[in-house]
Amino acid sequence: MSVHRILLTLILVCMPGVSLFAADADTDYKSLLDDFTNKRYAEALEKAEKFVAAYPEFKHTGAAYYMGGNAGLNAHEYDRAERLYRDMLEKHADNRHAAKARNELATVLNSARKLEACIELCEANLKGDPESSYAERWKFLIAQSRYRLWQFEDAEKDLKDFSKKYPESSYINSIKFYLDRINPELKLDANGIVEGYDGKYVEDVRFQKALKDLPGFVKEAWKVLQQTLGVQLKGAQVVFEFRDKGFNRDNNRAITETICVDYKPYTRMVFYTEHIVVSEPDFRSRVIHELKHAAFRDVMGQGYLNLPSWVREGLAVYGAQQFDDRLPAIVGGATFSGKEPRSLLDGIDDPDHDTNDYLEDAAAFYWLESVKKGAVHEYCKRLIAGEHFEKLFSELSGKPIREALDTAAEFAHELVNERMGDAEKDFLKLRTADYKKPRGELGVKWLKDTGIPQYEAWLKANPDHPLAPNCRYRLGKALIYAGRFEDGRTSMKQVIELDQLRSSICDDAQYWIAQSYLREGENESAEREFGILLRDYSWSGYVKDLKDKYAVAGPVTEEGAGK
Numbered sequence: 401m402s403v404h405r406i407l408l409t410l411i412l413v414c415m416p417g418v419s420l421f422a423a424d425a426d427t428d429y430k431s432l433l434d435d436f437t438n439k440r441y442a443e444a445l446e447k448a449e450k451f452v453a454a455y456p457e458f459k460h461t462g463a464a465y466y467m468g469g470n471a472g473l474n475a476h477e478y479d480r481a482e483r484l485y486r487d488m489l490e491k492h493a494d495n496r497h498a499a500k501a502r503n504e505l506a507t508v509l510n511s512a513r514k515l516e517a518c519i520e521l522c523e524a525n526l527k528g529d530p531e532s533s534y535a536e537r538w539k540f541l542i543a544q545s546r547y548r549l550w551q552f553e554d555a556e557k558d559l560k561d562f563s564k565k566y567p568e569s570s571y572i573n574s575i576k577f578y579l580d581r582i583n584p585e586l587k588l589d590a591n592g593i594v595e596g597y598d599g600k601y602v603e604d605v606r607f608q609k610a611l612k613d614l615p616g617f618v619k620e621a622w623k624v625l626q627q628t629l630g631v632q633l634k635g636a637q638v639v640f641e642f643r644d645k646g647f648n649r650d651n652n653r654a655i656t657e658t659i660c661v662d663y664k665p666y667t668r669m670v671f672y673t674e675h676i677v678v679s680e681p682d683f684r685s686r687v688i689h690e691l692k693h694a695a696f697r698d699v700m701g702q703g704y705l706n707l708p709s710w711v712r713e714g715l716a717v718y719g720a721q722q723f724d725d726r727l728p729a730i731v732g733g734a735t736f737s738g739k740e741p742r743s744l745l746d747g748i749d750d751p752d753h754d755t756n757d758y759l760e761d762a763a764a765f766y767w768l769e770s771v772k773k774g775a776v777h778e779y780c781k782r783l784i785a786g787e788h789f790e791k792l793f794s795e796l797s798g799k800p801i802r803e804a805l806d807t808a809a810e811f812a813h814e815l816v817n818e819r820m821g822d823a824e825k826d827f828l829k830l831r832t833a834d835y836k837k838p839r840g841e842l843g844v845k846w847l848k849d850t851g852i853p854q855y856e857a858w859l860k861a862n863p864d865h866p867l868a869p870n871c872r873y874r875l876g877k878a879l880i881y882a883g884r885f886e887d888g889r890t891s892m893k894q895v896i897e898l899d900q901l902r903s904s905i906c907d908d909a910q911y912w913i914a915q916s917y918l919r920e921g922e923n924e925s926a927e928r929e930f931g932i933l934l935r936d937y938s939w940s941g942y943v944k945d946l947k948d949k950y951a952v953a954g955p956v957t958e959e960g961a962g963k
Contacts, residue, residue, distance in 0.1 A: 462492030476751035604955035630777025679900035714761030728866035763812035
């Protein structure tokens with residue numbers, strides 16, 4: 401810097417009312433505002449935290465607090481969002497965003513399962529501003545939080561009061577949802593199964609077998625969980641219910657929820673029948689998985705629900721021995737959709753948790769066991785005794801928690817890379833060539849001369865590879881396009897028979913079995929297979945365009961597959 405610039409700077413510093421930081425603050429604020437406006441919430445959150453620390457007296461600091469809190473809410477970084485909202489309400493209570501901040505802070509606390517704090521805040525909000533436009537929502541959150549805390553009698557009173565006062569509320573369906581789960585009328589058989597199922601599989605031999613198998617699966621589950629998790633779980637307060645999934649397209653094959661019976665918490669396991677009838681092994685593994693949740697919840701109470709998803713789901717997948725099936729299903733599903741499967745590996749404690757994260761969740765505990773033999777058993781025993789999940793993981797791994805979780809995430813990457821191996825590149829190269837093949841007769845010639853032989857060779861060399869279901873499917877389509885219809889159907893049937901646990905493309909395989917008959921001119925057989933698709937895979941995306949064209953197949957009986 402020149403002497404003249406130094407002198408100029410000193411003069412500016414000494415001038416009253418001139419701030420060297422004003423220009424920087426304006427620039428930084430505009431950058432924060434740009435990220436927030438364009439919904440780059442992770443970036444906006446970080447910039448907001450830095451901004452309020454650097455410029456506590458700036459004219460827009462209150463707005464920066466608000467944007468940071470809202471960005472944290474949208475990024476699922478609830479602890480960071482809470483700090484920003486609370487600091488804003490303390491330091492900038494008159495800011496024009498304060499009312500929204502109080503309301504959104506309630507959402508943060510609710511989402512973070514800080515339910516007592518959520519109730520306390522909502523009650524304070526109502527006391528301070530009873531005529532607020534958010535008052536209805538705060539009353540709903542109080543009632544909902546009490547239900548989630550298993551304060552069922554108080555929740556019931558609040559829910560009923562709400563429904564009387566706000567019968568036209570946008571929350572009325574949610575109010576009904578919770579009221580329906582307080583002391584519902586349940587007629588149970590001796591095995592805890594809700595009676596009265598009258599869906600499409602009532603007379604289906606596959607469903608009837610599932611009902612008979614369930615008690616044995618439950619008994620087996622306690623043995624498996626003791627072996628894998630090292631804790632003796634004697635049972636759980638649980639009821640089982642079967643429902644048809646119908647045209648619902650979500651990814652759930654089963655759900656668990658808390659209901660109350662005589663104002664005491666019970667776990668209700670809902671199994672979707674479409675998934676049960678197509679795969680007995682999948683049904684068995686899901687019974688074990690869900691019973692782990694129910695039993696730990698019974699032992700730990702609310703403490704179990706307060707655990708992060710990676711602990712709850714990681715131990716459930718590990719305990720039910722599902723990892724070797726979940727890995728190919730998850731990475732294979734991503735590959736089938738044209739995605740890079742490793743992009744799903746976004747960290748063990750990534751706040752944006754979904755079912756794809758189950759792979760990393762379970763890998764964390766496989767890594768822990770690899771570090772110290774018997775660590776998972778010790779972890780579970782001490783966890784249900786009340787020790788903190790992070791301190792336990794850190795102690796047993798011998799690493800600070802952040803380093804431990806990052807190392808476990810690297811382990812998950814290594815597992816995926818190891819399972820995929822060089823065969824992944826070979827398959828993707830072949831699939832790309834398939835996509836780029838010529839149209840018409842030249843494309844058929846390529847399939848016959850190159851594509852089909854190479855798919856068959858890859859499968860022969862890699863029968864248990866995570867991408868084997870994808871290859872069987874690609875081979876089936878290639879054979880159908882090449883006019884080898886029966887061979888194509890055989891390959892697609894193998895997907896359905898072998899890969900229910902290891903893939904999510906069995907509905908695609910059933911669709912192409914039906915399509916193969918159409919291409920062959922066998923319309924009656926096509927109608928039959930489309931009917932099976934509509935019955936057993938009614939949740940599939942294909943169904944939308946088919947349900948008005950074809951009849952749903954009847955139940956599978958001893959005499960045959962249904963008509």
